[in-house]
Amino acid sequence: MSRNKQIFITGVILIATIIFFGLSPLDGQMQDRLFDVASGTWMVDKQLEPYKFIFYTGLKKAIILVGVAILFFYLYARFSGKFKSYHKGLLIVVISSILVPMVVGGLKKTTNMP
Numbered sequence: 630m631s632r633n634k635q636i637f638i639t640g641v642i643l644i645a646t647i648i649f650f651g652l653s654p655l656d657g658q659m660q661d662r663l664f665d666v667a668s669g670t671w672m673v674d675k676q677l678e679p680y681k682f683i684f685y686t687g688l689k690k691a692i693i694l695v696g697v698a699i700l701f702f703y704l705y706a707r708f709s710g711k712f713k714s715y716h717k718g719l720l721i722v723v724i725s726s727i728l729v730p731m732v733v734g735g736l737k738k739t740t741n742m743p
Contacts, residue, residue, distance in 0.1 A: 696726035 650656055663672045673680050703719040706712040712719075 692726070692730070696723070699723055699726065 664670075665672065673684060675681055675685055699719060700723050703716070703723050706719060707716060
């Protein structure tokens with residue numbers, strides 16, 4: 630599959646996802662089922678184990694581990710001269726693994742979403 634076709638398909642999927650979650654009430658319905666408005670708390674408590682490990686700390690550690698592994702692979706590929714066709718893709722993944730959690734963390738501070 631050509632690169633232009635891959636970019637086009639990825640763009641269509643991204644636009645379809647944005648439209649789906651922008652126009653459908655699905656995310657609001659899920660939030661209503663998981664958030665108790667009366668008490669102002671979420672159904673899954675951040676402090677209870679194993680939920681804390683599964684949904685909060687463990688998932689964050691796994692994402693960080695994958696991001697660091699991809700960063701090391703990118704640096705190895707860059708300095709060894711191997712995998713030249715993957716350099717740009719790996720760089721995009723590394724930058725995304727840094728920027729996406731930062732943006733989500735910033736949004737979580739200003740919104741009511743978990």
